[in-house]
Amino acid sequence: MDVVETSGEPSTKPSSTSIYDDDEVVGFEKHAEIMMKKLTQGTKERDVISIYGMPGLGKTTLARKVYYNPSIVSHFDVKAWCAVSQAYNRRTLLAEIFKQATNADSEIKEDDDVADMLRKSLISRRYLIVLDDIWDVEAWEDLETCFPQGNYGSRVMATTRIEKVAKHLQHHSDPYYLSFLTFGETWELLEKKVFRGKSCPPDLLEAGLQVALHCKGLPLVVVLIAGIIAKTERKASSWLEVANDLSSLALGEQSMKVIQSSYDHLEDHLKPCLLYMGLFPEDHKIPVDHLLKLWMAEEFVLNAETENMEEASRNCLGDLLNRSLVMVSGMRIDHVVEYCSLNDVVREFCLRKLTEDKYMQLAVPYNPYQHLHSTESRLCIYIHDDLIKQLDHSDYQLDKIPMLHFKETKSLEFIAHPKLNTWNNQYSIPLDLVVKLRFVRALHLMDVALPNSWATAMQSLTQLRYVAFSVKHFELEWISHLHNLQTLQLRSNEKLHLRADTLWEMTKLRHVNIDCFSLVWEDNDEGSFECSTTMLENIKTFHTYHILLDNKNPRFWWRFSNLEDLSLHVKCVPEFPLFSIPKVHTSLHSLSLVLSFTEFWDSIGRWESYCVFPPNLRHLRLTGCFLTEQMILNIARLENLESLKLELGIPLGRSESYCWDVTDVEFPSLKYLTLLRMQTDEWKASEESFPVLEVLSIKTGFNFREIPPSFQDIPVLRLIELFDCNDRLVDSALQLKKEIEENTGSDSLQVVKLKD
Structure with missing residues (x-):
């Protein structure tokens, strides 16, 4: 899945009460318009655009809204976002900016002059660097020399709570003070969050206006209060009680008090989940997958002893997101939350609470x-x-x-x-x-x-x-005494030999991720697979790399009857189906297979016929796969498939050219299609091929000449993302957009062109 890493992408859940879940945040439209003009117009010299104001006003939200605006994305050659905060490491910050600015995947060595590398990478380019949450002028002085001058229209955008810092950063543009919401904007935002776009009932209007009055124009306070009253009984007396609770507070402590109120209204099992997140560093983008496994290990979630533990954890996060106590900070292309974080004020509350309780x-x-x-x-x-x-x-x-x-x-x-x-x-x-x-x-x-x-x-x-x-060397016996182990994650540069019969002892194991040079399953007892009836019914995810598939493996996967997520990097050509009985894995909804080109050239038309996938897959990623007609039909049979990612795929059919022809194939439920470095000259599709496709992403599409014209007939297509693609492909996407607008009168399709 593709991840858009930000500091607060919107939640997609309809009940969300976050200020980060709307394309147009109430009261921010005029601010965003002003900021975009400052970024794209005015002096050609490098300029610093600073936004300042007290916590809870939405400085980061405004900066993020502008940063990801398509017109800003296309205006700048280079963009990078970095959270500075109170405690920062200069080298770490510069390395992060350099990686974003250059899309470098390689590690930076200790003796590398990162500052000089960054400065050289930005010379003669129009760049936008966001420095979020600067606390002192020394931080700017540490970084400024790395951002070269020039007449290219480059910009540095900074957010800070401190007016003195904003004025110190001033070059051509005056610091921008983010003001409080007006009373009308406050009420509009509160009403929008509580009633999800509908009007407030007349019997609650007076009480609702009283609540809005005491929010004092702070967006953070508004959404947190909305999270409270949306969960309370819809009675004027209950709402007035909330309003009265706010009325006597000093403005400086108001945010903290509102968070306390939100915290008090949380169910008991959610409180430790929230406080636990306060232990993460300031501005840390917490991987959701990592966080949920930690919650489960600490037994914070309900249903801790049942097969629904993962679902219970996701529900806990959803509840915290809906109450605006946790922010979405990264989202996959299919709108699944990938990263989350805490607002600085919420994190400060958590740390206070941790020391008090x-x-x-x-x-x-x-x-x-x-x-x-x-x-x-x-x-x-x-x-x-x-x-x-x-x-x-x-x-x-x-x-x-x-x-x-x-x-x-x-x-x-x-x-x-x-x-x-x-x-x-x-x-x-x-x-x-x-x-x-x-x-x-x-x-x-x-x-x-x-x-x-x-x-x-x-x-x-x-x-x-x-x-x-x-570790360099690992044997499963070393941790076999951990009978309560739920998550096992290993990394090794050596070949790992794991005894399957030892694995059977770890019956509570739920998540396995083994990243190593090569993985071989060993079993001294040749009859172990046939004689043992042990089932690891709790296993939900299994990820491994460079696995050597042999004849025991089909029986091995059979032991994971409730497997939901499987990721394999297959090193050699197997001589058998990976899922010998596909119907066994009815719970498997996510599958990733990475195949090696060098090993698979001789298997054309052979192993593809073995790729009969489990029937209930919703997410499928195939890397290095020959897209034969049989393989495409196997994929199309997946009636629930919502997202498909094809990387380094080679279409093979009747034509001598590399033409990916799906004219006679229908992907009935596919919403998200990603094509990365496809070895494809031509792509053919009919009106029926992708009936419900919403997002098309093409990355490094140098060989593609055009998107099939039939895409203009897909009624729900809303986004085409093109990363480092040739001009002809970009022109075809823009032509599609133009034809849709002319035929329907609707500007429903967005085309975004990005450079890697």
């Missing part, structure tokens, strides 16, 4: 004078470089934290997040630290080089439910 105690940094009064307290240890440095001192050891001396230690639980900041190995190897966290449930050491002794050192961590390691 006795049931959850934040112990970073360690305070030797801190006394904890309840054995039911929960200790959250956020592991980072500063803590590691402190623990290296003889008088500052982890075992001096008072809670570790309590006799009833079974009530203690630990949360460790070493992944979220760089763990600098020059300070210490983490093993000595983590082995003391005997009740840790989630441990992410993917970015830490562990010594060979890691397996022995971690034998005492029996409560682990989430494990992510990067």
Whole structure:
């Protein structure tokens, strides 16, 4: 799936009460128009456009709205977005901007002069750099020299809470003060969020206006209050109670009080889910998949002991998004939320709450004078470089934290997040630290080089439910004692040999992701696959790379009867169907197969006939696949398929040229089609081929000459994205758009051209 990484993309759920879910945010239209003029007009010299105002006014929302506007996207050659925040690392920021500006995938080496690399990459180009949430002038002075001058119309857009910083950044344009909403705009936004576009009933109008009055024009307050009253009984008395609760508050504390009110109205199981997110760094884009697995490991979600644990976790996130306490910060092309984040004010509230509440105690940094009064307290240890440095001192050891001396230690639980900041190995190897966290449930050491002794050192961590390691050598027996393990994530540069019979012991395993040079399933007992009847019914996702398929594998996948998401990088040509009995995997809805060209040239017309997919797939990605007529028919038989991504596909049919002809094929439910580096000269399709297609994305389409003309007859087609494509293909898309407008009178199709 393709991901649009932002700091607050809209949620697609209709019940959302986020200020980030509307194309036109109430009260922001005029601000956005002014900002776009500042970016595209005026001086040709580099200019700095700064937006300032208090928290909760929507500075980042406005910047994001402008940044992703199609006219801005097409105006600039280079765009990059970077969150600066209070605590920042200059090299890290510059590296992030450089990667966005150049689309570089390679790692930046320690001796690379990132500042010089960035400056050279921007010379003679019209660029737009967004620096979100700058707190002091030193941050700007650290970065300014990397943004070259010139007469190309380049712009730097910055957001800040501090007027002095905004004025210091001023070049040609005056700082832009983001004002409060007017009372009319406040009421319009509140009404829109609570009633989802409908009018407020007359019996609630007076109470609703009172609520709007006490929101004091703060968009963040409006949407949080909307999230509260939308869930309460629709009675004037209930709404007036909310209004009265706001009326006596000082403006400076209003946002915090509103968040407290939203927090108080949360169901009990949602509260730890929200507070847990406060442990992530400021402006951190939290991968949703990662977050939900951590919630499950900590048993925050309902149905923790049932097969619906993943659905319960997604529902928890949906509830927090709907109440505007969590923001969407990245979304897949099919509108599935990929990343989320916390508004700075919400995160500040979470950190305060973590230190105030006795049931959850934040112990970073360690305070030797801190006394904890309840054995039911929960200790959250956020592991980072500063803590590691402190623990290296003889008088500052982890075992001096008072809670570790309590006799009833079974009530203690630990949360460790070493992944979220760089763990600098020059300070210490983490093993000595983590082995003391005997009740840790989630441990992410993917970015830490562990010594060979890691397996022995971690034998005492029996409560682990989430494990992510990067190791040179791994044997499944080393963690087979973790009978509660739910998530296993491994990375290795060596070939891994895993014994399947050991895997059968880990019956609570739900998610497996193994990234290695090569993966081979071993079994000393040749009859194990035939004799054992063990089913890993809890397995939901299984991802692995460079897997060697052999005759045991069809029986291996058969053990995962409830598998939902499977991703394989197949290294060799198999001699059998991957799914020998497709109907076994009726729960499988997402499948990714990456095939090797060098290995598969000799298999044309052979393995494709084996690719009979499980019937209920909704998402399919095929890389390096020969698109024979048989393969295309196999895909078209998937009646529920909503998204299809074809990468490095080679059409093979009756024609000598590489023509992808689907004229006589129908993809009945396909909404999202992505074609990446297709080895295709021509593409033919009929009016019936893609009847419900909404989004077409073509990336690196140098060989494509045109989009089939029949696409103008698709009534729901709303977006064509072209990434680094040739001019003829772009012209054909624009011609489609023109013909649709002439035939229907509607500007329903958007064509976006982007450069990689």
